[in-house]
Amino acid sequence: QRSPLPIFGMAESGMLSALTRGRRFGVISILSQSVDRHLRYVRELGLENNLAGDLPIELGVLELSDEKRVFSRLCEVGETLSSEHNAEVLLLGCAGMARYRRRLEDELKIPVIDPTQAAATMAIGAICLAT
Numbered sequence: 001q002r003s004p005l006p007i008f009g010m011a012e013s014g015m016l017s018a019l020t021r022g023r024r025f026g027v028i029s030i031l032s033q034s035v036d037r038h039l040r041y042v043r044e045l046g047l048e049n050n051l052a053g054d055l056p057i058e059l060g061v062l063e064l065s066d067e068k069r070v071f072s073r074l075c076e077v078g079e080t081l082s083s084e085h086n087a088e089v090l091l092l093g094c095a096g097m098a099r100y101r102r103r104l105e106d107e108l109k110i111p112v113i114d115p116t117q118a119a120a121t122m123a124i125g126a127i128c129l130a131t
Contacts, residue, residue: 006123006126008119008120008122008123008126009119010095010115010116010118010119011038011041011115012041012045013115013118013119013121013122014091014092014113014114014115014118014119015042015045015047015050015091016118016122017113017115017118017121017122018089018090018091018111018113018118019047019050019089021088021089021111021113022087022088022089022111023050023088024050024051024052024085024086024087024088024089025050025051025052025087025088025089025090025091025113026051026052026053026054026055026078026081026082026085026087026089026090026091027051027053027054027055027081027090027091027092027093028055028056028057028074028077028078028081028090028091028092028093028097029054029055029056029057029093029094030056030057030059030064030093030094030096030097031056031058031059031060032056032058034056034093034094035054035055035056038054038093039051039054042054052081052085052086052087052088053081053085053087054093055077055080055081055085056077057070057073057074057076057077058073059073064096070097070100071100071103071104074097074100074104075104075107075108078090078104078108078110078112079108082108082110087110088110088111089110089111089112089113090104090108090110090111090112090113091112091113091115092112092113092114092115093115095114095115095116097114098114098116098117101113101114101117
């Protein structure tokens with residue numbers, strides 16, 4: 001049953017926001033186990049031609065507390081998506097990566113989308129349009 005209220009999921013909001021910044025987006029995932037789930041959803045949305053790639057940083061839960069290491073891996077994977085997969089925009093594949101968005105964008109000189117921020121922004125936009 002459809003909700004009478006708009007629903008803004010972070011994955012879809014992130015992908016749609018990425019497409020406002022470029023034609024091809026790359027997803028930075030935490031672990032390779034997430035990639036298949038992301039790819040299924042990209043196909044469901046019909047965006048497979050816009051996906052440059054989805055690559056994991058491959059850091060486990062304990063390793064995610066090392067911010068220097070996480071940021072280093074985000075930069076490495078983001079650079080690979082940009083230079084080797086021709087991503088014009090990067091999408092963070094986990095809500096827990098939000099704190100790195102601005103720094104990663106500054107470092108790589110490419111737009112970086114945080115999916116939770118994208119969903120919140122779309123929700124605010126919907127409220128503005130309704131009033």
